[in-house]
Amino acid sequence: MKGKTAILEGSRAVAEAVRACRPDVISVYPITPQTHILEDLARFVSSGRLKSQFVRADSEFSAASIVYGASAAGARAYTASASQGLLLMNEVIYAMASTRLPVVLTAVNRAISAPITIQPDHQDTMSLRDTGALQIHVESMQEAYDAHVQSFRIAEDPEVLLPLLICMDGWVLSHSYEPVTVFPDEAISEFAGTFHPVQKLDPANPLTYGSYADQDVLMEYRYALMLAQEKAKEKICSVTKEYKDIFGHFDGDLIDTHCTEDAEIILVAMGSMVSTIRAAVDELRAEGRKVGLIKVRTFRPFPGEEIIKACGKAPLIAVLDKSLSVNTGGILATEVKASFYGNPVQPVILPFMAGLGGKEVNRRVIKEIVDIASRSGDKQGPRKDTVWMGLDHGFFN
Amino acid sequence: MDLLLGGVCKAGESKRLETGKWRSFRPVVDRNRCIKCGKCADLCPDSCMEIKEDGAEVNLYYCKGCLICMRECPVKAITKEVEEK
Amino acid sequence: MIVDREGEKEMTMQTEVKELHAPGHRACPGCGCAIAVKSILRETGPNTIVVSPTGCLETFTSPIRGSSWEVPWIHSLFENAPAIATGVLAGLNAKGNPDGTKVVVIGGDGGTYDIGMGSLSGMFERKDDILYICYDNEAYMNTGIQGSSATPLGVGTTTTPVTGNSFGKTVEKKDLVAIALAHGVPYVATASIANLADLKKKVRKGMDNPGPAFILMLTPCNVGWGYEPEETVELARKAVETGLFPIVEFEDGDLVSALKIRPVPVEEYLKPQKRYQHLFKNEKFTDVLEAIRKKAEDNIKKFDLV
Ligand SMILES: Cc1ncc(C[n+]2csc(CCOP(=O)(O)OP(=O)(O)O)c2C)c(N)n1
Ligand code: SF4
Ligand SMILES: [Mg+2]
16 A cells, blocks of 8 residues: 655654554653653644543553553553653553553653653663563654554454553654655554454443452463463564555564574664664675674564574674663563573574663664674673673773 | 453352351341331441341341441341351 | 352352342451442442452452452552543543443542542542542551551551550541542532431432542441441441531532531540540540540531531
8 A cells, every 4th residue: 555655753653653543542641752642642632633532641650540441441542651651650551461451552762760861771661571561662763653553453452452562762763753654544544443342341241350369360360461472473473464465564573684694693682773783784794794683573572482583593693782680681682592591503692781871872883792792702702791882981980 | 261351350259258157246136126127238238138028137148247237226126146156 | 150169069149139239248347338338339320330449448349259349340559540430431431431331439548548649639630520439447457557648646557556655646637528629529528327318319419410529438447446346337427426527518619518416525436446545545645635626626617517
C-alpha cells in the first residue's frame, strides 16, 4: 500500500499511529520527553479526530491505574510515560501483566535520577523488565510509527494478553524530525482491528479481579507469563510479516540483522543507537572490515535463540548497553551472555557501556568500540569487564 | 484448570466455605418471642439470619457466632449457647 | 453447585439468601465493614462494578476460588482504587455504557485518607461519576493495627503505642468530609451501620448524583479496637450519639441534613474499647479525654445536632 511521506517529529509519528488504532481510553501524565505525544493526542480528541475517552491523571501511578481499570472493563487502552514516570508506574505494570491486561504504553526512554536529567538511556524500561510486560525497542521514527500500528494486535491477542511497551529513545526519536511514511487511518484501523476481551468486568457475568492468592497458585500465575511471552514471539513475527505484506515496511521482528553473514565482529544493541551502528558498519565494510549488527528489537520476550543463530560462527560479539545493573554491568550484555551459556559455539562476548545518561554515541565511538573489540585477542586487550565508553576518569581523582 | 486468566475468579465461590466452624458461641432464637422485625438479618455480617414464617432462623453453616443478632434484637429473643464441638 | 478445592466433593451452596455480598467470606466475626458492604450492595443492586484497594475488605472477600462478590469487583493495589474506578468508568463510557452501570469504590481508611489520597483527589477534581465509600475503622487493620491519619487523638495502635507517658496518637484525625467538600464534591455524607435506612438512602443519592459522591462510614473493628464482637453495632451507635461521629449530608456544599441526637457522655463510647483504656487509667491523660469531649461538643455545635 502506498502511504504519504512527510517530515514528522517522532512524537507526532507515534500520535498518528495511536490515533489510527482508535484506543477507547487514553490516560496520560506529563513528563519530558513524552509530552509531545500526549499533547498531540489531546488535540486529536478535542478536535474530534479521535473518539477516545481522554483522562487527565493526577500522577503516572494514576494514569497507569486508569488504563488498567479501562482495560479490565474491556476497553482498548493506551498510555505513555518516561523515566521517573515509568518507575512510578512499576507496581501497576506488574499487576497489569499478571492480570493480563493488554495496555499499550509508549516508553520514551530517559535516564533515572539522581542527578536529575532529561537525557536518554534505557535505565527506565530496564527497571520494568521483570514485570511481565512486553518491550519492543525501535530505532527510527518510521519504526516507532510501524511498531505502534502493530502493537495492539500483539498485546490483545487472546494467547498473549500482556501490556506492551514500545520503547523509543527520548529526544533522538521523540523530538527529532525525519521523513515518515504514514498510511490512511482507515487502513491502519483495519489492520489494528478491535479488542475482543476474553473476560471483563461485566454485571452480566460478575467476575472478581485482583484476587488474593495463597502459596498454591502465585507461582503458576508467574509461569503463565512465561508461556504468554513465548506466544508473543510467534505473534510478533506474524504481525510484523503481515504488516510488511500490506504496507511494505519491515523493521525486524524479534531482531533485525545487518551484514552478519560473514561478520567477524558483531555489534548487538537496541534503540536509536542501532541506526548509528548501521551507518558505521556500512563505512567499516567499505574499508573491508567484516563487521555486522544485530538489533535486539524485542527485549521482552528476549530473543536469545535468534541472537545465537544470527551470530553464526562469529568469534566476537560486542554488546552495547544504555543501562546498568550496578555491580554486574550492562543488562543487555548480561542477558546475551546468559543466552550463550551451553551453546556449542562460544564467541567472546564483550560488554560496552555506551550512551548512559545521554553520553554521545556517534559513528566515531562505534568504530572505537570495533577497534577495542578487535584487540581482545591481544594481551592488553579487553577480556570480560565492561568497557565504559567516554567515561571521564579524571572525575574520580 | 478451574481458574480463569490473570487471577480472575468466579463470583460467589465463598459460599462453600463453612465459616460456621469458627464459632464458639451459637445464637439461639426463641421463636415465641421473635417479632420477625428482620433487624438481626439486616445486621448479620455473614447473612446467616433468615426470617421464616415462624421467626428468625440461623444458618449455622456460616454463622461465626459474633452475636450481634443477640445484642441488637429489640425483644431479646436471641440468647447464646456454648458451641459443643 | 460448586466443586470444592480438591475437586473431590461436590457441595451445594448453603444459602438461598440472595445477597450480593455472599457469606463464606473471611472477615472476623462481628466485622463492621462486612455489615456495611452487605448493606451498601443491597442498595446498589447488581448493575454495579465495585472497586476496592488492598486492605481487610479486599483480603477477606477475594481469596482465589473463594470470592464473596456477586457483583463484578476489581482490586489492583493499595493506592489506586479511585484511579482504577475512573478507568473502569472511562472504559464503560467509551462503549456508551448502554446499561447505565455504576462504579462504586469501597475502601478502607488507609487506602483513602493516606496512600490513596492523591488518586482520590484526582478523581474528585475530574468530577468523575463515581460513588466513593470509605469504611473507616481508624487504623491499618489488615497489617496489624497500625495508626493511620484516620486514627483519632488518644488512640493506641501498634505505631502509636501507649507506653508510660505516651497516650497513643498525639494528633487529631484528618477531616475527610471537609477535604471532599473542598474539592467541590456535589454529594458528601456520613453514614452508620447503626442506621441502615439512612445509609441506604445516602447510597441511593450517591449513585443517582451525577459526578463524584463521597460517603464516610465509621465501621467498628473488634480486633483493632478491642471489644466484644457483639458490640460492633452498639459502638457504631454510640459514636453517633456522643457527637463524635455526626451523621451529616451535604449537597453542592450545603449542609442539608444532620441527624439529631440526645447526647450521651463520650465515656459510653470510649470505655468499652481497649484502644482508649489508658485514658481512664492514668490521671496524666485527663486533658486528652477533655479534648475528646470537646471534639464531641464542637461537632454538636457545628452541625446543630441537638
Ligand atoms: C503499596 C503498599 N503499601 C503497603 C501495603 C501493606 N498494606 C496492605 S493492607 C494495609 C492496611 C490497609 O488499611 P486500611 O486501608 O485502613 O484497611 P483495613 O485493613 O483497615 O480495612 C497495608 C498497610 C500494601 N499492600 N501496598
Ligand atoms: S480486623 Fe477488623 S476490619 Fe479487618 S476483618 Fe477483622 S473485624 Fe473486620
Ligand atoms: Mg482501616
